Amino acid sequence: MLNYIAVRILSTVPVMGIVALFVFILLRLAPGDPAAVIAGDYATAEDVERIRQQLGLTDPLLIQFFRWLGDILQGDLGTSIFSNKPVTVLIAQRLEPTLLLALTTIIFSILVAVPLGTIAAYRSGSAIDRLAMLFSVGGFSIPVFVLGYILIYVFSMQLKLLPVQGYKSPFTEGIGPFLSHIALPTLTLSVIFIALISRMTRASVTEVLEEDYIRTARAKGQSELRILLRHALRNAAVPIVTVIGIGIALLIGGVVVTESVFNIPGLGRLVLDAVLARDYPIIQGLILFFSFVYIFVNLIIDLCYTLLDPRIKY
C-alpha cells in the first residue's frame, strides 16, 4: 500500500513536468508582449526593449525555462509583472473563496445528484428517470453565465432574497453572510456538476442492479430500499467517485465564469485577468497550481478506491 502511494506520487512528477513544459511553451510562443503592455501608450521601442530585458524576456528560451523550473522547485512561482507581488501570495489571497465555492458546489451536487441518479436507475424508463435525465442533459446545455444572470435576476433583483454579488468569508464575517453570498454561485456552478454526477450514478447503479448479488439479496428477502443503499450504491461508488475527480477540472473551468459573474475575488478571476494582461508568471503559476490540485485530488481519490472496494489492492 505505502509502496503504491509512493509510486503513485512519483508517477505524478513526470505529469507535472509535462504540464510545466506545455504551459511554458504555450506562453512563450504567444505573440502578446508584456513589455509593450507595461510600457504603455507613450513608450518608444527603446523603452519596450529596456523593459523586456528587465523581465528577462530576451534570454534564450531554454535558459528562461530552467530558471523558472528551478524557482518552482524552490516553491517560488515568480512575481506578478504588474502588481509586483509574489504569485504564491496572490494565490493565497484568492484561494479561500475558490476553495469554499468548489467545496459547497461539490457537496451540494453530490447531495442532489446521487439520490437523483439512483432513483433514475432504479425506476429506469419511468417518468422520474426521464425527468432526471432531461435535467442532466439540460445541465450540459445551458451556458453557465446565462444561468448565473437568470438566477441573479430572479433571486436578487426581483425577489430580493440574496445579494447580487461578492464574497463574505465565513471566518471573518460569519457563516450567515457567507452562505447568503455563496448560495447563488453554488447553485449556478452545481447544475453542470449535478448533471455529470447523476448521469454517472445512473449508469453505474443500473449496471450494478444487474449483478447476481443483488438477486442474492432479494433471495434473502431484503427490502428494495436496503438493497439500493447497502448493496447497489456501495458497489456503484467507484465510478461515481472517479467522475467526481475528473469533474474537478470541469469545476475549475466553471469557477472562472461563475467568479466573474458573481464578482467573487477567487483564483478563476485571477487567471482571467492575468491572461488578458499577459502576466506570464501568474498564468504559469496558476495553471500549474490548478493542475497540481487536480492531480492531487485524483491521487487521493485513487487511494480511496481501496476503502470503497476491497478487491482493489496495491
Added chain:
Amino acid sequence: MSGEAAAARSDPAPLRIFLSHPGVLFGGMTLAGIVLLTGIGPVFATDPVSINPLNRLKPPGAGGFFGTDMLGRDVFSRVLNGGRMSLTVGLAVAFLSVTIGLTLGLIAGYIRSLDAVIMRVMDGLMSIPAILLAIAMIALSGATLTTVIVAIVIPEIPRVVRLVRSVVLTVREEPYVEAAIAAGTRTFQIMRRHILPNTVAPLIVQATYICGSAMLLEAILGFLGAGIPPEIPSWGNIMAEGRTYFQLTPWIIFFPGLALALAVLAVNFIGDGLRDTLDPRIARTMR
C-alpha cells in the same frame, strides 16, 4: 434444438431500436431543423454584420423577428448565421479530437513502448482545466476560428485517447483477435479488421458529447472575451456581446441562448440514444 434457437435470436437490428428511441427522435428533428434554418436562413435573412447605429437595441418585432443588438444589427439573421459558426465549431472539434484521439489511442493501446509516453502526456493535458487552457491559448495567440477550434480540441483529445485505448486493451484479449494472430495476421491488419471496428460505436457516442460541449465552450470563451472574433457571428459571441444588455434587452442573449441550448440538447439526446442502443457498458466510459 432450443440452444441453437436461443442463440440465433440474439442481436436484433440496433438501428430500429435507435430510431424508435424518444430522445433520438426529438434530438434528430430539432437538429435537422436547426441545420436547415442555419443552412438556408442567411438566404432570406438580412446581412448579419451590417450595422445601423440609429436602429440599435430595438425589441423583437420593431427590429426584425429577434430585434436588434447594440450596433443595430439584426439579431435574427445573426442567430441564423451564428448557428453556422457554432455548428462548425462543434463538428470540427468533434471530428478532429476523435481522429487524433483515435490514432493516439490505437498506438498507445497496441504499441507497449509508446503507451507510457503517450499516456503521461495525456494525463498532463487532462490535468489542465479545459477552459483555462483554452482561454490561455486563445488570448495569447489571438482569437480566430482556427485557434478557438484548436484550443477546444486539445483538452478533448485525452478523453478520446483513454476511451480508445481501453477498448483496444479489452478487445486485443478477445479470442478472435488471438485467432487472427494465430492465423499470422499482421498487426496493422489486426487493428484495421478486428480492433478499429470495435472503437467505432463508443467513439460516435463520445463524438456527439464532444460536439455538444464544444459548442458550449465556444460560448463560454466568448463570454470570457476569448471567443471567435465578433466579425463572424457565432451563438457564443452574440451572447457575449449582448451580455452587458442582459436586463435592458434580454432578447440579444435569449434567442442565441435558446438556439444553443436546443442544439446542444439535441446533440446530447442523440448521443444518449446511441449510447443506450449500443453496448450499455460503454456508458461507463462516457463522461
Added chain:
Amino acid sequence: MKLMNRLKPIIATLATATIGSIAVSETVLRVIPHADLKNLDPIWTTAYISRNHGYMIYDTLFSMDENFTPQPQMVDSYSSSDDGMEWTFTLRDGLTFHDGSPVTSEDVIASLERWGKRDGMGQQLFSNLASLEAQDDQTFVLKLASPFGLVLEALGKISSNVPFIMPKEVAATDPFEQITDYTGSGPFVFQEDEWVPGSQVVYTKFEGYVPRSEPVSAASGGKIAGVDKVIWTYFPDQTTAVNALMAGEVDYFERPSNDLMAILETNPDVVVEVNDPLGNIGFARFNHLLPPFDDVDVRRAAILAMNQPDYLAAAFGDEQFWMTCFSVYPCGTPFASEIASEGIKTGSVEDAKEALAKTGYDGTPVVIMQPTDIPALSVFSLVTAEKLRDAGFTVEVQAMDWATLTSRRASREPVSEGGWNMFHTWWIGADVMNPMAIAFSGDPDAGWFGWPTDPELEEARKAFAVAETTEEKAAQAHRAQERLWTIAASGQLGQFFTPVAYRNSVKGLIKSPVEFYWNITIE
C-alpha cells in the same frame, strides 16, 4: 512531492487572505473603479487607474482648476524671472508624508527627475532644463537652458503621467522599475495588506494631511477627505456591477456602460450624471509608414467617410452622452477651434468614394486592429470597417485584445510581418488640450504610433512650447491643427462623455476629467 510542501505556506496564509471587513463606526465609500488597479506606480505606467491611485495617495506641486489653468497645490508661493528662464518655488508648511517625515525640496527634485524620464511633457521640460536645485528644505530653483512656456502646465499636468511627489528614496527607483514603497503625502493612505490585486484596494484617511484653504476646483483647492475609508472593488462584469449599485451594495460606479444608464435611471436611489466636462476624444489612427495610408490623399479619402454621429451613436447610444467636435483639441477647451476642419465634417461615403477613386489606391487591404475587450473601440473598428468598405477600400478586421494591440501597434514592419494599418483609441480630453500632446507629434522618431512625418507641424509644436502669451500659444495651436488636418494625421471620431452613477447618499463629487475622492461625503 516538493512543490506540495512549498505550497503549504499558501494554505497557512489562508486566514489572512480574507476580504477586508468593515467596522460600522467609520464612514466608508465603496467604489467600482473603471478598471482593476494592476500596478501602483503612476510614473511607471500611464494607466488611468494608476493615475487615480496616485491622486489618492500623492500630492502635486501644481494642479489644474476647472478652467485648466494650473494653480499651486503643494507649492505655497513661486516666482519667475522676467525672461521666464528661472523659476523659484517654495513649498507649503506642514506637508508631511504618511510616515510623518516632512516633504522637502530633495523629495520634489528626485520625484520630478524620475517623472521627467518617463512622461512626454516631462521629457520636453527636462530637455530644455539647465538645472533643478534645492535652495533649502522648502525652496527649490528651476533654471531653463532654452525657452519653455509650459513649466507650470507641465508641473500641474492633470493626467498621465502626473508629476506626483514621492519620498526621495522612493523616487530614486529606476523609472523603468516599479516602486515598492507606497508612502505618499496625499489625503489618503494606501493599505497595502488589504490590497487584493484584481479585486480590491483600500485607502484610509490621512489624518496628517493639511489641505489648502481654497475651495476645490477640479484638481486644485483643498483636498479634504470626507470619508474614513475608500474601498475600490473591481467588477469584471458590467451587469453585475449595475445590479450591485442598484441593490445598494456599492455607492459609486466610475464608468457604467452608457447603455446601462437606461436601467440605472429607473432606480430613484441612483444618480447618473456626467462629471467630466471635457470628456474624451475618439481617434482613428493611421499607420503613415505603410501603404495604402502612406499616401495623404488616401488618408483624406478615408477621413471623408468617417461620420462622427455614426461612431458616437453606435458606441455610446443616447445623444446626452456625446457630441460631435471638429477640433483636434476638445471642444470647450482654450484652443478648440474649427480651423480647416471642413474636410472632417462631411462624413459622406459618396465623397470618400469619389476622393478614393482619384487616388492611386490599388486595393491594398487595410488591416484594422479591433480590441474586442474594449467595447467602444471594438465598435469604432466595426464602424470604420463598414464605412471604408462602402467607400471602396479592401478591409480586413483583425480581432485581438487590447494587450495584444498595444504590443502590435509598436511594430513599424509591413503588415505581412506583424504590422498594421489602423487602430482606434481615445484620449481623455485633458491629455490633448494643446499641441504638446504626443498624439499630435509630427516626428516619426520621437512620435506616437502611426508615425506621421511633418516638419512644419513639429515647428508649430516647438513654437507653442516657447510661446509666451496666450495669443501666441493659440496661434501656434491653430497652426498645428491646420497641419494635422492637412496631413490627415488621424481620423477624429468626436467627443463623448462617460457618466458616473452613484447612490443619492453620496455628496460632493468634483467636476473634473479625473475621478477624485476627496471632498466626497456620505449622508
Added chain:
Amino acid sequence: MTTILDIQDLSVSLPPGGDREFAIEEVSLTVDSCEIVCVVGESGSGKSVTAFSVMGLLDRRALNPVAGTIRLADKDLLTIDDRTLRQLRGERVSMIFQEPMTALNPVMRVGDQIAETLEIHTGLSSTQRHARVLQALADVQLPDPKSLAISYPHQLSGGQRQRIMIAMALILEPKLLIADEPTTALDVTTQAKILALIKQLQSSRGMGVLFITHDFGVVAEIADRVIVMQNGRIVEQGQVDHLLNAPKHPYTRLLIDAVPSMTPPERRHSNDKEALAANRIHKIYGKSGWFGRGRVVHAAQDISLTLRRGETLGIVGESGSGKSTVARCIMRLIDPTSGEILIDSIDIAALRQSELRRFRHQIQIIFQDPYRSLNPRRTVGDSIVEGPMNFGVAAVEAWERARELMETVGLSAESLSRFPHQFSGGQRQRICIARALAMKPRILIADEAVSALDVSVQAQVLDLLDDVRQEFQLAMLFITHDLRVAAQICDRIMVMQDGQLVERGSTATVYANPQQQYTRELLAAAPGRRKFPQKVG
C-alpha cells in the same frame, strides 16, 4: 413425507418476438421434504426459469407467470404481496446460485452477508447473530470460521464461496432449498465435495431440495427424483435409478447417451513422425513493482511433451493447473519464460514475431467460448479466408476451400456470407474448426473446445474433431477439465496440477490404474461413476 413445494400448470410468458411464446409451459412438479428433486435440461429448456419463478425473482420486464399456481407453505406465491413474499424468502425457501463469485457482494465481508439474513428475519442482537454466523460456517465445514467471517469473497476459493452461499441460504433452516447449477462453475473435485455437503445437510435437516442441473453425472450423484425438461416443458420424470436405466422419452435417452463414458475406448498407438516437441517449458508471471519484485506465479514448470501426427494428446487438470498456459505457450500467444518448442527441429520459442509468422499456419487453435471466438462484425467467410490470404492464397481459391470446409464441418456453404450471431454455439465451434483447418495446419490445439456446449452438441463436436484429426492426419493437443471427454478423445493424457505435470501415459492405462494420488482423486471425483453401470466398463 409432506409436500413442501407444489407447482401446478405453471406457464411463464416470454416477451413477444422471441422464437417461442412461453419460457415454461404447463409445468407441474412437487418437492417433498427430505428429498432432492433434480430438474435436468439443456440451455433454454426453462429449468432455471422454473426455479426463479418459485423465488419470485423473475425479471418482470421480460418474464411473467401467466397461468398456474406455486404453493409453498400453503400460500400461492404468485398471488401474495411482496412483503409476505420477502418474508418467505430466506425463511421458508432460499436459493444458491451457479456463480458464487458474482452471487456474493464483493465489497461486503462474508460474515456480514450471512448475518444480513438474520438481520432481516430475526430480532437477534449483533452478538447473537455473530454466534449464529460462526455456527453456520462450521456447519458447512469451513475451517477457522472466525477469520473466514471477516474475509471478503475475492479472498476465498470457489468451493469456499459456494459453502458461504450455502451457509447463508440455510442459516434460517428453510424447508426448501433451490440450487441452480450450484457446482457447474466448480472444479470436479470441489464439485464432489459440495454435492456431498448438500446431500448431507439435506438429510440431516430434512429439507426438500430443488436441484437444477444440466449434468447427468451430477444427477446420478445426488437426485432422488428427476425431472427432464425440454423447450420449457417437462418431458419425463421419475425415480432416479428408474429413469437413468430405463428412460422412456427419446430426448431423455439422447441426453443420457450423450454423457461420455469414463472408460477410454481401445486406441491404436500412433508411431507417426513427431509433429511437435516441447522441452522444459516454463512460464512465470511476475508483477515487478517499482520497488523490488512483486509476487511471482509459476504458471507452468518445465513441461515437456511430444506430439505425433494423427494422435491426440490430452492435458487434463482443474482450473489453475496451467494446462491452458502450456497451450498458449506452444501457440506463442504468450512467450514462454524458458524452454524450447520444436517444429521440424526449429525452435519457434526463440523466434521473433516477424519470423514466427511463417510458422503460424502450422499450429492452429480452437478456443472455449464459441461466442467470443469469432469477430461479430465480420462474416464467417471473411474470418475463415483471413488466414490463408495472409499467406498469399488467392481469394478465389481461399473461398473455394472455405466452402469445402463448411461442408466438412457439417454446415452449408451459404453460411459463409452470414454473421456469427446468426449461429448457435455448436455451429460456431464448427466454424472455428473450419477456420483452423483452412490454414492446413499440422497441429491443432483444442483449448476446452467443447466445455461450453450442451452435452448433445458436445458429443457431435467431439466426433467432428476426431474425424478431422484422422482425415487430415492432425496432431491434436486437447486441453480439458472434463475427464469423461478426455477419456473419449485422447490417445495419451497428461495430468497437470498447479503448473506441474502429475502423471502421463496412455489414456487407458491412466484411467485403469492411476499412479498418483491426485489422479485418483480426480477420477474418483468424476460425478456419476456409480450410477452409470453400463458406462463404467
